[in-house]
Amino acid sequence: MSSEREANQSAGQRRPLPEPLLTAVAQTLEATSQGASETRQRAQVLLDEVARRGQEAGEEIARRGQEAGVEIRRRFREFGFAGAEEVDELRARIADLEARLEQLQAERSAPSRT
Secondary structure, three states: OOOHHHHHHHEEEOOOHHHHHHHHHHHHHHHHHHHHHHHHHHHHHHHHHHHHHHHHHHHHHHHHHHHHHHHHHHHHHOOOOOOOOHHHHHHHHHHHHHHHHHHHHHHHHHOOOO
């Protein structure tokens, strides 16, 4: 009879698993899938938190950078340093004065017509 059982099993005719074992396997799979879902949800919450904190950190860095720029400009004015706009204005004034000087020199060196 054992050879008959072996022949049936080898031919693909296996006995069905007992119901309690099937129930246990199903419960294990269900618990595992719920755990995976919970893990996935927790990972998403953590990822969202990391993204939120990164955004806040970026905004804080930008705010501190602006504050530092204001403070640097204030200190430059306090010590009498010229800013870029002031330097540009001075360059333009110097160019105007040079042009005016050239004009006056040209008028002075030109022969007068009297």
